[in-house]
Amino acid sequence: MASIEKLPNRxxxxxxxxxxxxxxxxxxxxxxxxxxxxxxxxxxxxxxxxRSHGFASDGNSxxxxxxxxxxxxxxxxxxxxxLEEEQSHGFNNDQINTNDKxxxxxxxxxxxxxxxxxxxxxxxxxxxxxxxxxxxxxxxxAVTEHIEEKTGDELLKSFEEKYTEAVKVNGKxxxxxxxxxxxxxxxxxPDSDINIEKNRLMSKLREEGFLPKILNQKEESFYEYLSAxxxxxxxxxAKMIDTNQSLSxxxxxxxxxxxxxxxxxxxxxxxxxxxxxGSKKGIDLFVGEVNNGKIQQEPLDAIDDxxxxxxxxxxxxxxxxxxxxxxxxxxxxxxxYYAASEIATNYKDTDVKQFCNKANxxxxxxxxxMIKTARGYIKxxxxxxxxxxxxxxxxxxxxxxxxxxxxxxxxxLANVSICCLLWESFFKDTAMLCFKRDWxxxxxxxxxxxxxxxGWFLNLLRLQKLKVYEDPALRNVIYKISDLTxxxxxxxxxxxxxxxxxxxxxxxxxxxxxSFTDEMADRLVYLAQEQARKHVDGWIKEIxxxxxxxxxKKPIKLKGFEP
Numbered sequence: 001m002a003s004i005e006k007l008p009n010r011x012x013x014x015x016x017x018x019x020x021x022x023x024x025x026x027x028x029x030x031x032x033x034x035x036x037x038x039x040x041x042x043x044x045x046x047x048x049x050x051r052s053h054g055f056a057s058d059g060n061s062x063x064x065x066x067x068x069x070x071x072x073x074x075x076x077x078x079x080x081x082x083l084e085e086e087q088s089h090g091f092n093n094d095q096i097n098t099n100d101k102x103x104x105x106x107x108x109x110x111x112x113x114x115x116x117x118x119x120x121x122x123x124x125x126x127x128x129x130x131x132x133x134x135x136x137x138x139x140x141x142a143v144t145e146h147i148e149e150k151t152g153d154e155l156l157k158s159f160e161e162k163y164t165e166a167v168k169v170n171g172k173x174x175x176x177x178x179x180x181x182x183x184x185x186x187x188x189x190p191d192s193d194i195n196i197e198k199n200r201l202m203s204k205l206r207e208e209g210f211l212p213k214i215l216n217q218k219e220e221s222f223y224e225y226l227s228a229x230x231x232x233x234x235x236x237x238a239k240m241i242d243t244n245q246s247l248s249x250x251x252x253x254x255x256x257x258x259x260x261x262x263x264x265x266x267x268x269x270x271x272x273x274x275x276x277x278g279s280k281k282g283i284d285l286f287v288g289e290v291n292n293g294k295i296q297q298e299p300l301d302a303i304d305d306x307x308x309x310x311x312x313x314x315x316x317x318x319x320x321x322x323x324x325x326x327x328x329x330x331x332x333x334x335x336x337y338y339a340a341s342e343i344a345t346n347y348k349d350t351d352v353k354q355f356c357n358k359a360n361x362x363x364x365x366x367x368x369x370m371i372k373t374a375r376g377y378i379k380x381x382x383x384x385x386x387x388x389x390x391x392x393x394x395x396x397x398x399x400x401x402x403x404x405x406x407x408x409x410x411x412x413l414a415n416v417s418i419c420c421l422l423w424e425s426f427f428k429d430t431a432m433l434c435f436k437r438d439w440x441x442x443x444x445x446x447x448x449x450x451x452x453x454x455g456w457f458l459n460l461l462r463l464q465k466l467k468v469y470e471d472p473a474l475r476n477v478i479y480k481i482s483d484l485t486x487x488x489x490x491x492x493x494x495x496x497x498x499x500x501x502x503x504x505x506x507x508x509x510x511x512x513x514x515s516f517t518d519e520m521a522d523r524l525v526y527l528a529q530e531q532a533r534k535h536v537d538g539w540i541k542e543i544x545x546x547x548x549x550x551x552x553k554k555p556i557k558l559k560g561f562e563p
Contacts, residue, residue: 104466106176107166108453109159109210111143113184113255113280118162119449120169121457123466131468132230132457134449137166142255144184147197155201156208163210176460179205179212180453182220183256183276215452218484221259221272223455225250226477228331230458231439231450233471238442240362247473248328248431250450251422253335255280258418260426262326270480273323273426277313279335282306282414287407295393299410300382307417314425327428329364332419332435333450339374339419340435342412347377355433359440359447364432367423374420381413 104123109116118137125131140162146155159179167174185202189195205212215223228250235241249262256278263270282303289299317323332340337356344356355365365373388396399405423433439448448454459481461468468474495502 104176104461104464105170105172105174106178106457106460107137107163107174108177108456109162109179110451110453111179111181111185113142113144113182113257113278115142116140116158118166119453120166120174121454122170123457123461123468125467132446132448132454132461134447134454135169136449137169138162142184143181143201147194147201153204156204159205159210160208177210178456179210180456181212181214182452183217183254183278185214216488217257217259217274217276218272219481220257220452221252221261221274222270222477222481222484223452223459224252224259224333224450225261225270225272225455226458226474226481227452227455228333228436228450229473229477230454230469231436231441231448232331233469233474234441234446234448235362235439237469240441245329247331249326249330249426250333251330251336251426252333252451253419253422254278255335258422260422262323262426263328270477271323273314273317273321275313275317277310277418279411279415279418282418283407283410286410286414290397290406295397297386300385303414303417306414307421310418311421311425314421318425323426325428326426327431329432329434330427331450332433333437335415336419336422337435337437339416340370342416343373343377346412347373347380349376349380355435357434357436359438360445362434362436364434366429367427367431367433368429370433371420371423374416374423377416378413378420 102125106121108119108121110119117139120135120137122133122135123131124133140158141155143155163177181202185198189198202212202214229247232241232247236243236245247263249260251260252258256276258273258275258277260273260275261270262272285302285306286299289295289302340356355363355370357363385393396404396409397406427433437449437451439450440446441448458468459478462478
């Protein structure tokens with residue numbers, strides 16, 4: 001234990017130490033786990049023996065069963081921790097491989113801020129068009145709705161039903177299943193009861209046999225980029241995209257967050273801009289004003305004010321990091337695609353319909369033209385709202401018809417507004433934006449979707465040593481994901497070693513925040529400097545001026561406020 005206690009703070013030294021200490025820890029962990037499994041087997045035999053002798057009537061059977069379940073959960077948790085360690089450090093272990101090297105299938109519950117989707121991914125080795133196929137089993141309620149209403153137990157039934165349906169579609173048991181949670185799971189809510197319900201639901205999912213995974217935002221961005229890049233390369237191989245074209249960036253936004261991942265000017269590196277900005281805030285502001293009886297200009301003003309504040313947030317993120325405006329081919333997915341679809345469906349004066357791509361299309365539109373079209377749509381929607389008669393407005397407010405509610409109308413305006421701001425902020429006028437979500441690749445029309453979950457599946461295949469189409473660009477992104485996992489694990493272990501009393505509180509969510517403490521600190525310093533420059537510097541100068549007027553013969557120096 002001495003070597004562990006002396007682990008240094010610096011990442012470089014931690015890495016060197018980890019290379020020697022971690023394998024020993026893992027070997028010891030495997031031995032301990034083997035002992036636990038043997039003990040567990042003995043308890044199971046004991047339990048069966050108790051039942052065979054009819055000890056159920058005095059409550060012993062129930063108590064033994066409860067103890068047995070708890071032991072199983074603890075053993076599985078320890079096994080998962082060992083596998084995570086091995087995967088993040090690239091150790092070879094047959095336990096993480098599927099039985100069949102030619103096939104792999106997983107169920108992913110993509111729990112976004114706006115909705116939950118049950119997705120089935122399948123891998124088939126050496127398929128000509130695309131090795132990975134995708135199928136959306138079913139959409140259902142957003143988790144956020146249930147944690148706010150405290151109806152999480154009802155939601156669990158939906159998870160079980162959709163999982164069973166996915167297994168039927170797959171034709172046999174799947175190899176893996178996760179519940180992937182993004183921005184809503186990362187955040188801390190002002191209402192502590194909602195936080196408690198959120199954590200309770202995540203624990204309940206684990207108890208029911210699902211594996212909840214809270215993605216930190218950089219993970220989410222790299223998975224999205226990996227997914228889009230894979231689809232882009234497969235489409236090039238199928239001659240859907242010019243082979244001379246290269247992917248410059250991927251922009252994905254949703255109800256609660258936005259991830260923009262781009263290629264550096266020299267083409268050798270990728271980086272991300274991560275924003276906790278999403279359409280849900282704009283929707284809530286608009287609907288909130290209406291619910292408060294302000295049904296004229298006020299809801300539109302709330303959207304405009306939100307966009308102004310969001311612009312400041314983006315500027316504060318981009319300026320200190322010297323984020324360049326990107327040119328070239330950019331895939332815009334998730335909420336971006338829905339914004340293009342909303343414009344294509346409801347904007348009367350547009351020819352942008354051709355750029356809201358169907359599964360077999362890969363068309364693009366310049367940033368300049370897309371911004372012009374989006375502004376036209378926003379203007380049209382605002383004029384529509386202000387010219388509604390009292391009867392028409394009330395009909396919209398009271399509507400419960402699917403896709404024609406007040407919330408749906410506000411969603412279109414809010415999403416297009418925030419997306420337009422993102423295009424203005426990130427891209428040059430000549431950048432080619434491709435609004436793409438679903439793909440049909442090659443002659444066999446293999447179904448694929450560029451989203452974080454398909455990127456996660458690609459990385460899982462790598463960890464399981466299954467052969468996937470190789471390309472230097474793909475390897476570069478996978479290396480980034482592996483490096484991100486490694487650094488997160490190092491910081492988490494460092495935290496555990498230095499604060500052992502708090503180590504039990506390390507989970508996916510706290511690990512996500514721990515891994516980005518440096519970045520958060522830099523941003524807070526930058527924001528403090530900006531606020532000081534705007535609101536404090538002038539005030540200090542005025543104090544100094546007044547002091548010099550009152551005491552003209554004495555030099556005035558304000559301690560602690562030196563430039």
